[in-house]
Amino acid sequence: MKDYTTLSKEELLCELQKTNKEYDGIKALGLSLNMARGKPGKEQLEYCMPLLNTPLTSDSFGTNSDYRNYGILCGIPEARKLFSELLECDEDCVFVGGNSSLDLMFGTVMRAYVSGICGSMPWSRLPCVRFLCPAPGYDRHFAICSHFGIQMIPIKLNEDGPDMDAVQKYVENDPFVKGIWCVPKYSNPDGITYSDEVVSRFADLKPAAEDFRIFWDNAYIVHDLYDKSDKLLNIFDELKKRGKEDMAIEFVSTSKISFPGAGVAAMAMSKRNLEDAKKTLTVQTIGYDKLNQLRHVNYFGTAENIKRHMKGLAEILRPKFEAVYKSLDELTKLGIAHYHKPRGGYFVSLYLHPGCAKRTYELAKAVGVTLTAAGATYPGSYDPDDSNLRIAPTYPSKEELEKSLSVLSVCARIAALEVLIKSAE
Amino acid sequence: MKDYTTLSKEELLCELQKTNKEYDGIKALGLSLNMARGKPGKEQLEYCMPLLNTPLTSDSFGTNSDYRNYGILCGIPEARKLFSELLECDEDCVFVGGNSSLDLMFGTVMRAYVSGICGSMPWSRLPCVRFLCPAPGYDRHFAICSHFGIQMIPIKLNEDGPDMDAVQKYVENDPFVKGIWCVPKYSNPDGITYSDEVVSRFADLKPAAEDFRIFWDNAYIVHDLYDKSDKLLNIFDELKKRGKEDMAIEFVSTSKISFPGAGVAAMAMSKRNLEDAKKTLTVQTIGYDKLNQLRHVNYFGTAENIKRHMKGLAEILRPKFEAVYKSLDELTKLGIAHYHKPRGGYFVSLYLHPGCAKRTYELAKAVGVTLTAAGATYPGSYDPDDSNLRIAPTYPSKEELEKSLSVLSVCARIAALEVLIKSAE
Numbered sequence: 001m002k003d004y005t006t007l008s009k010e011e012l013l014c015e016l017q018k019t020n021k022e023y024d025g026i027k028a029l030g031l032s033l034n035m036a037r038g039k040p041g042k043e044q045l046e047y048c049m050p051l052l053n054t055p056l057t058s059d060s061f062g063t064n065s066d067y068r069n070y071g072i073l074c075g076i077p078e079a080r081k082l083f084s085e086l087l088e089c090d091e092d093c094v095f096v097g098g099n100s101s102l103d104l105m106f107g108t109v110m111r112a113y114v115s116g117i118c119g120s121m122p123w124s125r126l127p128c129v130r131f132l133c134p135a136p137g138y139d140r141h142f143a144i145c146s147h148f149g150i151q152m153i154p155i156k157l158n159e160d161g162p163d164m165d166a167v168q169k170y171v172e173n174d175p176f177v178k179g180i181w182c183v184p185k186y187s188n189p190d191g192i193t194y195s196d197e198v199v200s201r202f203a204d205l206k207p208a209a210e211d212f213r214i215f216w217d218n219a220y221i222v223h224d225l226y227d228k229s230d231k232l233l234n235i236f237d238e239l240k241k242r243g244k245e246d247m248a249i250e251f252v253s254t255s256k257i258s259f260p261g262a263g264v265a266a267m268a269m270s271k272r273n274l275e276d277a278k279k280t281l282t283v284q285t286i287g288y289d290k291l292n293q294l295r296h297v298n299y300f301g302t303a304e305n306i307k308r309h310m311k312g313l314a315e316i317l318r319p320k321f322e323a324v325y326k327s328l329d330e331l332t333k334l335g336i337a338h339y340h341k342p343r344g345g346y347f348v349s350l351y352l353h354p355g356c357a358k359r360t361y362e363l364a365k366a367v368g369v370t371l372t373a374a375g376a377t378y379p380g381s382y383d384p385d386d387s388n389l390r391i392a393p394t395y396p397s398k399e400e401l402e403k404s405l406s407v408l409s410v411c412a413r414i415a416a417l418e419v420l421i422k423s424a425e
Numbered sequence: 426m427k428d429y430t431t432l433s434k435e436e437l438l439c440e441l442q443k444t445n446k447e448y449d450g451i452k453a454l455g456l457s458l459n460m461a462r463g464k465p466g467k468e469q470l471e472y473c474m475p476l477l478n479t480p481l482t483s484d485s486f487g488t489n490s491d492y493r494n495y496g497i498l499c500g501i502p503e504a505r506k507l508f509s510e511l512l513e514c515d516e517d518c519v520f521v522g523g524n525s526s527l528d529l530m531f532g533t534v535m536r537a538y539v540s541g542i543c544g545s546m547p548w549s550r551l552p553c554v555r556f557l558c559p560a561p562g563y564d565r566h567f568a569i570c571s572h573f574g575i576q577m578i579p580i581k582l583n584e585d586g587p588d589m590d591a592v593q594k595y596v597e598n599d600p601f602v603k604g605i606w607c608v609p610k611y612s613n614p615d616g617i618t619y620s621d622e623v624v625s626r627f628a629d630l631k632p633a634a635e636d637f638r639i640f641w642d643n644a645y646i647v648h649d650l651y652d653k654s655d656k657l658l659n660i661f662d663e664l665k666k667r668g669k670e671d672m673a674i675e676f677v678s679t680s681k682i683s684f685p686g687a688g689v690a691a692m693a694m695s696k697r698n699l700e701d702a703k704k705t706l707t708v709q710t711i712g713y714d715k716l717n718q719l720r721h722v723n724y725f726g727t728a729e730n731i732k733r734h735m736k737g738l739a740e741i742l743r744p745k746f747e748a749v750y751k752s753l754d755e756l757t758k759l760g761i762a763h764y765h766k767p768r769g770g771y772f773v774s775l776y777l778h779p780g781c782a783k784r785t786y787e788l789a790k791a792v793g794v795t796l797t798a799a800g801a802t803y804p805g806s807y808d809p810d811d812s813n814l815r816i817a818p819t820y821p822s823k824e825e826l827e828k829s830l831s832v833l834s835v836c837a838r839i840a841a842l843e844v845l846i847k848s849a850e
Contacts, residue, residue: 045494048493
């Protein structure tokens with residue numbers, strides 16, 4: 001096949017006719033496939049079953065207190081230790097919560113909204129609050145902003161992380177910029193890992209707002225697909241060097257390590273931030289599920305074992321991601337797409353010819369293949385180029401995935417051909 | 426022993442001297458006992474162990490979706506059904522959450538604060554918000570109010586429930602009265618169950634505020650100590666008769682049925698309230714721990730089985746409560762205390778001679794017996810009579826409990842004698 005962008009109008013029309021026929025063939029199949037959400041597949045869930053059913057016995061419920069009973073707001077010491085190993089930070093800085101890191105992030109914004117942060121004015125009392133949103137990004141981060149009426153400022157996400165000149169300009173000049181959402185390793189959806197320079201520049205920030213916080217959602221911290229993995233600089237180490245530990249709050253969970261609904265989430269922050277957060281958390285709950293924390297501690301034991309466990313999951317996931325790469329490489333050769341080939345995480349982010357994302361999404365939907373809605377990865381669901389589609393390869397079987405990808409390919413080609421023909425007129 | 430209130434000053438002084446000697450004897454023992462919080466005891470936790478370790482197998486994770494994966498915000502259908510049986514309401518009205526009903530209550534107030542209820546003005550935007558607080562009551566309810574800056578209006582709790590004339594006056598005339606905290610069965614701390622008339626009067630209320638809600642914390646719904654248990658009228662039935670289903674939100678949990686940290690909490694409300702709550706909940710989390718819900722469903726199966734299970738727990742608890750009754754009856758005979766003898770729940774609420782609660786608490790603390798802080802059961806920790814002490818008999822062993830009770834008795838007698846001597850001067 002030839003690069004579409006070099007074809008004449010006649011050749012484009014001919015190519016469209018052929019591709020439309022392919023599309024009609026697909027329509028007749030009556031497919032029902034889903035590549036929309038970053039859910040683990042069945043094989044991954046089966047792989048984690050031993051964790052679920054390892055019995056908890058009476059002699060393991062803690063020495064100073066009984067983990068079956070009320071109390072221990074910040075999580076059982078063994079779980080705080082395990083997460084501190086994983087996050088490479090002090091145990092005292094770790095708060096282990098329930099099953100959802102999203103809930104911990106929502107809670108962090110909610111606390112700031114109701115009570116402020118470390119004595120600052122509650123965000124609900126301010127004329128406006130703004131968050132920087134590297135885009136494309138995680139739609140649920142943006143949904144939290146919308147919920148609290150927080151204005152979102154999109155920031156370009158480059159190959160090495162967010163555009164730090166823009167970040168610095170906003171953070172250092174606008175006292176209403178109170179936060180930034182970051183998925184610093186294998187970002188959702190691009191799979192980009194922030195470079196050391198970007199992380200250092202984050203630590204260098206001198207915010208106009210004393211209650212500005214970096215929301216460091218390290219969702220894919222150990223979610224490598226290859227032995228040679230991306231390395232992320234430890235932001236807390238960088239902050240510590242500069243005496244600015246209060247500036248970041250890190251979030252993590254085992255949702256995609258053990259079970260998405262029944263994992264354990266944690267957050268790490270400075271002691272000052274944690275003391276502040278506890279003022280609310282102690283009103284909100286007597287404590288999270290310590291027995292599920294214990295289940296995870298008993299099964300994993302160490303961060304090293306978690307990493308070993310992740311290698312097993314990578315075996316399941318790598319062939320799926322490579323099927324995506326293969327399919328997208330073909331689109332790339334046609335000159336109508338580009339993408340970053342991630343070495344981990346849960347997504348691949350496809351940039352189509354401008355103006356083609358919505359059309360491709362609709363075409364795929366009409367023949368039974370559900371993708372993440374076009375635009376969903378941008379604040380306010382507005383993709384200025386109408387170009388980005390997020391591909392979530394983990395949930396379908398490899399066979400279903402390959403079928404979906406071939407449908408995506410046909411739909412993307414049709415959309416691109418239509419646009420190219422129009423601009424050739 | 427004679428009724429203290431009939432003694433002469435001489436006799437009182439003599440009695441005080443004797444009791445002080447008893448107290449000195451206790452001091453020498455170096456006790457360290459705790460009757461402060463409503464925590465289940467070790468024997469109860471052991472009784473529930475089979476629930477914890479019943480294996481979950483691959484064929485039980487749902488038919489339409491896999492409960493190990495993301496999703497199902499409102500809880501797995503089987504859990505909604507189980508709680509609907511327990512609460513005697515429609516399954517559609519039940520939301521099954523995480524491990525904490527306190528968190529569900531906090532969340533309900535938080536949603537109203539941030540977003541209002543069913544389109545009403547967010548409470549954060551109002552000049553003030555008031556809650557009615559039947560007192561004595563549950564300190565954690567009051568802590569939620571304090572956290573959100575909600576003014577608390579104490580309401581007298583009578584033997585059949587809150588003073589409904591006062592409730593009606595406030596609710597029907599003050600549009601800033603937005604809620605009332607109720608523990609309608611075996612109330613914390615008095616163990617009082619609201620009469621049918623009181624529940625009907627709740628349903629009859631015509632609130633000045635359209636977003637007034639009754640927070641119906643049915644924490645002790647099946648926590649009977651005796652076969653002959655208190656019966657509580659179903660508030661939703663009463664509301665339905667009057668077309669006012671939106672007015673109450675009910676909360677419940679298995680914290681004191683299975684495990685305090687690892688149980689399942691639920692709330693019940695009208696479909697309109699639930700749809701409204703879901704607008705926030707879907708931003709906050711992808712779903713709660715469905716595998717712990719499944720664990721409970723698999724173990725209990727039916728509400729009937731939960732009630733059978735509770736009879737086993739009652740066997741453990743009844744002797745402890747009866748030890749409390751025996752000890753308090755002796756104080757009662759001295760004319761320096763009265764109390765309601767509950768037929769269930771987790772607490773006994775002791776009314777000492779006015780002005781004696783703090784002194785008794787301090788005396789007990791000084792010899793190593795921790796009670797719930799005097800006043801804690803009142804809004805703002807202010808007991809106008811300085812009379813109430815909450816006794817939590819479940820956590821200590823029967824032996825420790827009896828020791829604690831004898832200490833309490835000595836301290837209460839000293840405090841009363843001191844006051845009586847002073848007023849005889």
